[in-house]
Amino acid sequence: MLLKLNVSDSRPLHEQVASAIRRAVAEGECAPGDRLPPARELSQALGVNTNTVLRGLRTLRDEGVLEFRRGRGVTVAAGADRRSDLVDLVRALVEEAARRGYSKADVIKAIEGVS
Template sequence: MLLKLDLNDPRPLHEQVADAIRQAIVQGDVAPGDRLPPARDLADALGVNANTVLRSLRDLRDEGLLEFRRGRGVSVLSRPDPREALRAMVRDLLHEAVRYGYRPHDVIELIKEIS
């Protein structure tokens, strides 16, 4: 499983790691039932602290994507629904837009300009 982080991304590292793992699951790089490499190995490959990876794995477990089993490590439970994942991102975008004083209509217009 090849994961990459964007060092220019302003989001916390644990969110970036969780997104990278989530994307690997969505793209089929790891399938339901597959075991993930140990957190320490993922941390070494990504150049981050093992606790950062563990926090990401716990977040994904809480989302229902991963399962922790004593003696068996971390396994993929299911693939995320891409539409639901996109919906969550749109919700975050709208929340951020409101912080800057924009309304949902303004965000729609901005999307139309870009696309």
């Protein structure tokens, strides 16, 4: 699993860690049942404190994306790979925009304008 943090992102680091792992799961880099590397390894790879990684992992556990199991480490929870939910929302947005006379390029510009 290749994770990167965006140094220009203003969000707290633990949120960035959670987002990076969430995206890796959604993109299929790790599937339900896969075991994540230990927090210490993740922290070294990302260049952040281990407690920061642990806080991000706990956030994902609370969201149901990860499972913590004694003796088995941290694994991706069943059903956590719901990237299709996001794709469905995007598809619905593009379809609604088309009904209102907007192109995909217009939608992209609108999204880029949202901060």
